[in-house]
Amino acid sequence: MTLASPPVAHIAVIGAGIAGLACAQALTDAGLAVTLFDKARGPGGRMSSRHRPDAVVDLGAQAFTARDPAFIAALDTWRHAGCAAGWPDSAWRAGPGGWQRIHDGRERFCGAPRMSAITRYLADQVEQAGAALHPATRIRAIDGAPGALRLQSEQGDIFGPYTQVVIAVPPPQAEPLVQPWDNVLGERCRHLAQRACWAGWAIFDAPLPTPQGVDANWQQAHAEHPALRLVSRNQRKPGRDRQPESVTLLAHSDWSEAHLEDAPAQVADVLLDALATLFSGQPLPALVEHGAHRWRYSQPADGGAFRPENGFIIGAAGLALCGDSLRGGRVEDAWLSGHRLGQRLGQGLTGCD
Ligand SMILES: Cc1cc2nc3c(=O)[nH]c(=O)nc-3n(C[C@H](O)[C@H](O)[C@H](O)COP(=O)(O)OP(=O)(O)OC[C@H]3O[C@@H](n4cnc5c(N)ncnc54)[C@H](O)[C@@H]3O)c2cc1C
Incomplete structure (x- = not known):
């Protein structure tokens, strides 16, 4: 008689934003088999960028800070690889009283x-380590049994079995996946609400005007305007000096939620008009193209009381949650949440510290 060998640990990660990728990297580092799924055409989530014929515009996070030593070490690796750099170093507050330079002494970074x-x-690192990534695959349900979980995609494909499923998507999108399996995780997701954000973008045929007393290379402006919150000049970001002037225009959460169902073209016009008000009558250059992207789940509402101390949750039925909402709402939080969950699962499933 032969003894059945124990099932080989294979972990599915739903969501290839920075949290899901950091988790996958920690799992592959521990020698585990990993398969990632994302509903979008590529990885990135809220760090994604839109490619237009003339320019690339960042649609979500524009810049991020680094405080935790583990995240600083990861950032050093990315800077060394050339995919991250310091930015911005010329940030301003722009309102009816004019423009004032912001000096908060904190270094920020972007891709x-x-x-x-x-x-x-x-994504390249985890794929080189043997993980598989399925883009354009929205996971609609989890079935099977604990220890042998299967994923159903919207297209009707079935993937698995998996010993563990990591859900690295915003809580409102995680809730329908976890609720049939784990009431406790479902309840947590319901309490971790997310704010919306409209992100406008515009490409021009010449540089924006320089307000009086402002450095011509200004990179970011925090706008005092009822709709517009933040202006970022993509062409002033590292590695993009060959593209024409382009801006990303982030709206306030309150305004975005009040206009959530407006047409993108209408929102793009409002944000562009708001941009024009920052230059006291100096005209904007000619527009090449503009548009707007709606983030229904952009950053967490204050859910502090419902956040676990370690920044992730491992549930009872083989499901685990990670992502920015579980920790704080920033790029660094998302990375740390995924990284620490991956390390914990790696220790549990391989028995190695
Ligand atoms: C407009 C905006 C401005 C921001 N500004 C800042 C900032 O200034 N500083 C800062 O640090 N952070 C900022 N952030 C937040 C930062 O972008 C996020 O904290 C971080 O990117 C979240 O990463 P994540 O991996 O947790 O989630 P996400 O990036 O949202 O990744 C989740 C992934 O899951 C996928 N997905 C969802 N449901 C499914 C499903 N059913 N099946 C398969 N895939 C699915 C999505 O396509 C997505 O790729 C901003 C975000 C936005 C949107």
Whole structure:
């Protein structure tokens, strides 16, 4: 008689934003088999960038900070690989009283030559380590049994079995996946609400005007405007000096939620008009193209009381949750949440510290 060998650990990760990729990297580092799924055409999630014929515009996070030593070490690797760099170093507050330079003493970073270069780099690393990535695959349900979980895609494909499923998507999108399996995880997801954000973008045929007293290479402006919150000049980001002037225009959460169902073209016009008000009558250059992207789940609402201390949750039925919402709402939080969950699962499934 032969004894049945124990099932080989194989982990599915739903969501290839920075949290899912950091988790996958920690799992492959521990020698585990990993398969990633993302509903989008490529990895990146809220760090994604839009490619237009003339320019690349970042649609989500524009820049991020680094505080935790583990994240600083990862960032050093990305900078060394050339996919991240310091930016911005010329940030301003722009309002009816004029423009004032912001000096908060904190260094910030972005992807180079686009924000999604960081998540592309991480995806390449995990694929080289043997993980499989299925883009354009929205997971609609989890079935099977604990220890042998299967994933159903929207297209009707079945993947698995998996010993563990990591869900690295915003909580409102995680909730329908976990609720049939784990009430406790479902309840957590319901309490971790997300704010919306409209992200406008525009490409011009010449540089934007320089307000009086402002450095011509200004990179970011925090706008005092009822709709517009932040202006980022993509062409002033590292590695993009050959592209024409382009801006990303982030709206306030309150305004975005009040206009959530507006047509993107209408939102793009409002944000462009708001941009024009920052230059006290100096005209904007001619527009080449503009548009707007709606983030229904952009950053967490204050869910502090429902966040686990370690920044991730391992549930009872073989499901685990990670992502920015579980920790704080920033790129660094997302990476740390995924990285630490991956390390914990790696220790549990391989028995190695
Ligand atoms: C407009 C905006 C501005 C921001 N500004 C900043 C900032 O200034 N500083 C900062 O640090 N952070 C900022 N952030 C937040 C930062 O982008 C996020 O914290 C971080 O990118 C979240 O990463 P994540 O991996 O947790 O989630 P995500 O990046 O959202 O990744 C989740 C992934 O899951 C996929 N997915 C969802 N459902 C499914 C499904 N059913 N099946 C398969 N795939 C699925 C999605 O396509 C997505 O790729 C901003 C975000 C936005 C949108």
